[in-house]
Amino acid sequence: xxxxxxxxxxxxxxxxxxxxxxxxxxxxxxxxxxxxxxxxxxxxxxxxxxxxxxxxxxxxxxxxxxxxxxxxxxxxxxxxxxxxxxxxxxxxxxxxxxxxx
Amino acid sequence: xxxxxxxxxxxxxxxxxxxxxxxxxxxxxxxxxxxxxxxxxxxxxxxxxxxxxxxxxxxxxxxxxxxxxxxxxxxxxxxxxxxxxxxxxxxxxxxxxxxxxxxxxxxxxxxxxxxxxxxxxxxxxxxxxxxxxxxxxxxxxxxxxxxxxxxxxxxxxxxxxxxxxxxxxxxxxxxxxxxxxxxxxxxxxxxxxxxxx
Numbered sequence: 001x002x003x004x005x006x007x008x009x010x011x012x013x014x015x016x017x018x019x020x021x022x023x024x025x026x027x028x029x030x031x032x033x034x035x036x037x038x039x040x041x042x043x044x045x046x047x048x049x050x051x052x053x054x055x056x057x058x059x060x061x062x063x064x065x066x067x068x069x070x071x072x073x074x075x076x077x078x079x080x081x082x083x084x085x086x087x088x089x090x091x092x093x094x095x096x097x098x099x100x101x
Numbered sequence: 102x103x104x105x106x107x108x109x110x111x112x113x114x115x116x117x118x119x120x121x122x123x124x125x126x127x128x129x130x131x132x133x134x135x136x137x138x139x140x141x142x143x144x145x146x147x148x149x150x151x152x153x154x155x156x157x158x159x160x161x162x163x164x165x166x167x168x169x170x171x172x173x174x175x176x177x178x179x180x181x182x183x184x185x186x187x188x189x190x191x192x193x194x195x196x197x198x199x200x201x202x203x204x205x206x207x208x209x210x211x212x213x214x215x216x217x218x219x220x221x222x223x224x225x226x227x228x229x230x231x232x233x234x235x236x237x238x239x240x241x242x243x244x245x246x247x248x249x250x251x252x253x254x255x256x257x258x259x260x261x262x263x264x265x266x267x268x269x270x271x272x273x274x275x276x277x278x279x280x281x282x283x284x285x286x287x288x289x290x291x292x293x294x295x296x297x298x
Binding site: 013015018019021022025026029030032033035036045046049050052053056057060061064065071073074077078080081082084085086088089092093096098 | 116122123127129131133134137140141144145147162166169170173176180181184277278281282285288289291296
C-alpha cells in the first residue's frame with residue numbers, strides 16, 4: 001500500500017507495509033543465521049550472506065528511510081558516497097586478498 | 102514553540118527541498134565513508150592476529166542475533182513514530198518514540214555485556230589486531246546508537262511538554278533518518294563481523 005503523504009507530496013508507505021517489511025527483515029536475519037550453521041553451504045557462505053545483507057540494506061534504505069520515494073538529490077547524496085565507499089572497500093579487499101586468504 | 106514558529110524553522114533551500122534534510126543526507130553520505138574505512142581496517146586485519154583470543158573463541162552468534170533483531174525492530178518503531186506524528190497522533194507518536202529509544206537501549210546493553218565478557222576473556226584494544234579493529238568498529242557504531250537514543254529521548258520529552266507537534270514532524274523524520282542509518286550499518290557489521298568469521 002503506497003499512498004501520498006501530506007508532506008511535500010512525497011509518497012510514503014502505509015503501516016501494514018512497514019510491519020510486513022519488518023517481518024521480512026526478521027525472516028532474512030533468521031535465514032542468515034541458519035545459513036551460517038549449515039555445513040553444506042560453507043562453500044557459498046560469502047556470496048549468500050552478502051546477498052541477504054544487501055537485501056536487508058535495500059529494504060531499510062528504500063522503505064524505512066523513504067529513499068525509494070524521495071527526491072533525487074537525497075538519493076545522490078547517499079548513493080554517491082556509498083558507491084565511493086564500496087569501491088574503495090573492494091579495491092582494498094582485492095589488494096589484501098581479504099576473501100581469498 | 103508555536104506552530105507558526107515551527108513551520109518557520111523548516112527552512113527550504115533553493116532546490117525547494119528542506120535544508121535540514123539535505124544536511125542529514127549529506128551527513129549520512131559522509132558516515133558511509135567513515136564506516137567504510139573502519140570496515141576495511143577490520144576486514145584487512147581479520148585472521149592476521151598472532152595471539153588470541155580469536156573471533157571464533159569469543160563471538161556468540163545466538164546472542165548477537167537477538168540484539169540484531171532488537172535493533173531491526175527499533176527501526177519499525179521509528180517509522181511508526183514518524184507516521185503517528187505526521188498524522189498528528191501525538192499519543193502514539195510519543196509511545197513509538199519511547200519504544201524506539203528503549204529497544205536502542207536494549208541493543209546498547211547487549212553491546213556493553215558483550216564488551217565486558219570479551220575483556221574478561223582477555224580481549225582488549227591492545228591484545229591483538231582483532232581486539233583493536235573490533236572494538237574500534239563496534240564501539241564507533243555503539244557511540245552512534247548512544248547519540249540516537251539520547252536524540253530520541255529528547256524528542257520524547259519535547260513531545261511530552263507539547264513542544265513537538267505535527268507541524269514539526271520533519272524534526273522526527275530527520276532523527277529517523279539517522280536512526281535507520283545506524284540500523285543499516287549494523288546490518289552490514291552483523292554479516293561481516295559475526296557471520297563471515
